[in-house]
Amino acid sequence: MLDKLEAIARQHSPEKRGELLLAITDVVIRHGLGSPELESAYADIVRTLLKVASDDDKSNFARRVAPHNVLPHDLAMSLAQDELEVARDILRLSPKLGENELVAIVKNNPDDYRLAVAQRETLTASVTSLLVELGGLPVKRAVGRNHGAKITAAMMAKLVALADSDEALCQALAQRMDVPPDLAEKLVQSVARLVKARMVAGLRPKVEPVEAAPAPEVRSLSIKELQAAVASGKMTVDQAITTMAEEDRTNDLAAFIAQHAGLDDMQVMRVLVRADAAGIVMVIRGLGLSAETWAKVVALRARRLKLSQTQIRFEREDFVKLEEEKAKTTLDEFRHRKVAGMR
Structure with a gap:
């Protein structure tokens, strides 16, 4: 297998680099890396090809490799802070990113990157607290929807307070099982008030132009x-x-x-x-x-x-x-x- 990987690395056709990168990675994902020698060879080949890969090739590679534990740590961190299209799935899925790495990424990158982190399957309280403190409303909503995110009582209080004026966040938090009883009571009041406001708004008559012809109804089944x-x-x-x-x-x-x-x-x-x-x-x-x-x-x-x-x-x-x-x-x-x- 090592001979095959080295032969692939010597290919110089620019239009084939992306295909080669995916082909090597598929072999590695399916069969694993059975020795330190193979791990080193794979890492060297990926580094070589990524240096000359197009943005599309890098994005395709990141999507393919993200859920798997085959990337060297330095490459995982590099891809996680690359262009967003490259970084997104690494941030969401890569097992190579632990708490320390995620804390650094959340601190040093904009909200699009934080949003991807907020969508990980599980999040520690330290990472979640930073997301709530530094992230904008979409990030906070994503944290609220993420049932695998551990949220401290202090951060939950901040989210519940914000949910009083944001129905999407309110609905997300209402589905969580870890909201403390005192905050849950506030959340119920917010849900009731926001739903009532939406219902009242929906009852307001719509002013249609007199000459407007009725549009045919095209409706998807619920x-x-x-x-x-x-x-x-x-x-x-x-x-x-x-x-x-x-x-x-x-x-x-x-x-x-x-x-x-x-x-x-x-x-x-x-x-x-x-x-x-x-x-x-x-x-x-x-x-x-x-x-x-x-x-x-x-x-x-x-x-x-x-x-x-x-x-x-x-x-x-x-x-x-x-x-x-x-x-x-x-x-x-x-x-x-x-x-x-x-x-």
């Missing part, structure tokens, strides 16, 4: 309507998922899949938008859905994550390679863990 259609047999699960995927309704899609898979909404949302498709492909395959439906989900992921054509092809191939019975067994295990955790 998630409740889609669920009802599936329950009544008017629509298949495949059709409902295809509809939401084509309309880029990521949140509704995650909730719908979670219901049919017997999983938590946030759990499905995380794997749906994660750069590594292993989790969501297992869920879709485990539900017995079609390759055509998976292709629609991949298309949504491609638009959201800006996947390359190579990545799209890999994700479609991964669906075919995954045995349906194996996926169903794994999905059943996840369900049992969830039920056990609720007891």
Whole structure:
């Protein structure tokens, strides 16, 4: 394998550098690095190719490698502070970034980078406190939505106070289980007041021009309507998922899949938008859905994550390679863990 890596590194074709970078990384991800010699060779090759890679090639590489523990620490830090399109998935997903690294990144980078950090699966209280202190409203909302983020009582009080005038943050905090009782009472009052204000605003009559012709109504089916259609047999699960995927309704899609898979909404949302498709492909395959439906989900992921054509092809191939019975067994295990955790 070392000979192959060294031969690839000697390639000089500029248009092939991005493909080479992804090809090497796919081999490493699939087969691992079994020795310090291979780890060193891979690191040297990546450093060499990244120096001459285009922005698009670097972005594609970062998306592919982000969830995996193969990057040398210095390269992970370098990519995490590169252009945002390169850094975003490293900041969200890389296991190479520990608490100290994240603290430094949050302190020394603008809000777009902080927002990506706020979307990590788990966050320590130290990182979360910095995000709340230094981040703007979108960052604070992301922290509120992140159930894997540990929030100190002091930072929670700041978020609850801000939520009194921000409905999105208010709704996010209302779904958390770690809000102290005294703050939860304030939050309930804020929710009630904001919802009432929105309802009153919605009742105000709209002034339409007298000569305006009525526009034809084009309305997407709500998630409740889609669920009802599936329950009544008017629509298949495949059709409902295809509809939401084509309309880029990521949140509704995650909730719908979670219901049919017997999983938590946030759990499905995380794997749906994660750069590594292993989790969501297992869920879709485990539900017995079609390759055509998976292709629609991949298309949504491609638009959201800006996947390359190579990545799209890999994700479609991964669906075919995954045995349906194996996926169903794994999905059943996840369900049992969830039920056990609720007891």
